[in-house]
Amino acid sequence: MGGDIPESRAGAEADILSGFPAGIPIYHPSDPKFHELRLLFNLASTNTAHPLAVVRPRDEQELATAVKFCASAGVPMTIRAGGHDLQMRNARSDAVMIDMRELDTVRVVEDDGTQRRHAVIGGGSLIRHVWRTLEAHGLTTPGGWCISVGYAGWAAGGGYGLLGSYYGAGADQILGARVVTPRGEIVDTDDDPELLWALRGAGLGNFGVVLELRVKVYPQPRVLAGLLVFPFAEARQVLGGLEDMYDQGIPSALAAEASTRDFGPAVPAVVVFFHWILDGTEQNAAEGQEYLAKYRALGTVVADTVSQTTTLAFCEVMDTTTPYNTSFYFESVSVSGLSDELIDAIAASPAPEGAYIVIHHAHGKMLANNDDDDDDGGDDNTATAYCLRDRHYVLGLLACRDHPGFTSEEGTARIQNWAEALNREIRDRRKLALGHCYWSFTKNEDCDVVAIYGEEGVARLRALKNKYNPGNAFPGCYPVL
Numbered sequence: 001m002g003g004d005i006p007e008s009r010a011g012a013e014a015d016i017l018s019g020f021p022a023g024i025p026i027y028h029p030s031d032p033k034f035h036e037l038r039l040l041f042n043l044a045s046t047n048t049a050h051p052l053a054v055v056r057p058r059d060e061q062e063l064a065t066a067v068k069f070c071a072s073a074g075v076p077m078t079i080r081a082g083g084h085d086l087q088m089r090n091a092r093s094d095a096v097m098i099d100m101r102e103l104d105t106v107r108v109v110e111d112d113g114t115q116r117r118h119a120v121i122g123g124g125s126l127i128r129h130v131w132r133t134l135e136a137h138g139l140t141t142p143g144g145w146c147i148s149v150g151y152a153g154w155a156a157g158g159g160y161g162l163l164g165s166y167y168g169a170g171a172d173q174i175l176g177a178r179v180v181t182p183r184g185e186i187v188d189t190d191d192d193p194e195l196l197w198a199l200r201g202a203g204l205g206n207f208g209v210v211l212e213l214r215v216k217v218y219p220q221p222r223v224l225a226g227l228l229v230f231p232f233a234e235a236r237q238v239l240g241g242l243e244d245m246y247d248q249g250i251p252s253a254l255a256a257e258a259s260t261r262d263f264g265p266a267v268p269a270v271v272v273f274f275h276w277i278l279d280g281t282e283q284n285a286a287e288g289q290e291y292l293a294k295y296r297a298l299g300t301v302v303a304d305t306v307s308q309t310t311t312l313a314f315c316e317v318m319d320t321t322t323p324y325n326t327s328f329y330f331e332s333v334s335v336s337g338l339s340d341e342l343i344d345a346i347a348a349s350p351a352p353e354g355a356y357i358v359i360h361h362a363h364g365k366m367l368a369n370n371d372d373d374d375d376d377g378g379d380d381n382t383a384t385a386y387c388l389r390d391r392h393y394v395l396g397l398l399a400c401r402d403h404p405g406f407t408s409e410e411g412t413a414r415i416q417n418w419a420e421a422l423n424r425e426i427r428d429r430r431k432l433a434l435g436h437c438y439w440s441f442t443k444n445e446d447c448d449v450v451a452i453y454g455e456e457g458v459a460r461l462r463a464l465k466n467k468y469n470p471g472n473a474f475p476g477c478y479p480v481l
């Protein structure tokens, strides 16, 4: 899989890595396991980039030693945990891949002298592992929609998901971290609050590798969750109805996000993901039912899976629809609302078979980190580098290039063109895009670093990068500073 590695490359790779410290697991292209380890979620990424080698540290010392060796030998590195980067920034042909998957412990820890607890999450842990471990303690914490995504990459990039409106973004959950810098030092954010601020939204390799994160946890709630599927012909009505509901202000217990996609064998549909957090009171349960009735009334419901469950159980079902082992193309744009014009653009460009639009909506606590009854210093939104606190939607336009309907070159171009054309229609022609976007979703050239982090934020991030990583040891990482 992924094509042959040119012989000239194999020789160069052997030279560069000849002094690699003994005892740390490293897989060279000649090793049969190399080909399995370098596989990424997006097969387009696997097929495009052939890492010099895959390094798989088993503990923090191995990680620190490997990173220090590569940085001082001038060998570029990429970081790989869940392998889900949407824009192929997790592998490069000129770089060693630091594979974090062995560093995947999840622990629940009692804070000293208090009854409170937090979780310590390894830099290679997947959301699925985090949620399953916390569930065993009756706890949870926000995570993304896709449970095979790496937790650190999700949270340190911002972190949208079903629990965000109630508890805050992924970045808001980070209480502390330990980071391996390119010099091989292990820095704790307790010793550098500026690093803590930066990791909350811009921590994807610019300052080093996140060894572990300390994050907030909450009693695990029951939820009322499931899919409401409407015919695509009613897209205008359903998306317009969602927007009206958001305009009136929906409670933070509700995360009603949407997607347009083929549902079943190539039947285009609008899918609303209904997710209501039950807080145990009768009033909240009744309100949840009221909102469910409102959402069901958005159009003609052709499928309805809403029931009482947990977020993890819901996402495990959703996972069965995730396009694994597929090569795909992804575009993203953020907008302030589902205006009539935007809905017209979407309705005029139905997602072809094998394509989706995912619509994340930021409301409730996603827009404010000023809770703040905890003592993490986060009494306003300046506690996080992530600062997209205006009401907005993040649109992801995903085209599966390996979909059975699009295996020919012409078919591949057609499905990719759909995503490109809709993105350009929204951004350039209709001028509906916000200046900022969600970098984890978006290709670098569509990201405006100042619009996302602000001028002062960019200056602080650059100063910190200069302190910890002046040689840009991880050239594929983002934000690009």
Ligand SMILES: Cc1cc2nc3c(=O)[nH]c(=O)nc-3n(C[C@H](O)[C@H](O)[C@H](O)COP(=O)(O)OP(=O)(O)OC[C@H]3O[C@@H](n4cnc5c(N)ncnc54)[C@H](O)[C@@H]3O)c2cc1C
Pocket (backbone or CB within 6 Å): 041, 078, 079, 080, 081, 082, 083, 084, 085, 086, 089, 090, 100, 123, 124, 143, 144, 145, 146, 148, 149, 150, 151, 152, 153, 154, 155, 157, 158, 159, 160, 161, 203, 204, 205, 208, 209, 210, 211, 322, 440, 441, 476, 477, 478
């Ligand atoms: C199917 C799918 C669904 C998604 N759903 C959501 C969602 O609901 N909400 C949302 O907010 N995002 C979502 N994302 C985006 C996802 O959160 C980001 O792409 C995230 O960075 C992926 O992390 P990973 O470890 O899985 O990926 P990888 O490809 O392994 O890592 C991506 C990048 O993150 C950085 N990184 C990862 N681990 C570390 C670490 N330990 N230390 C330093 N840097 C690190 C590196 O720069 C790395 O290149 C989704 C992506 C996919 C493919």
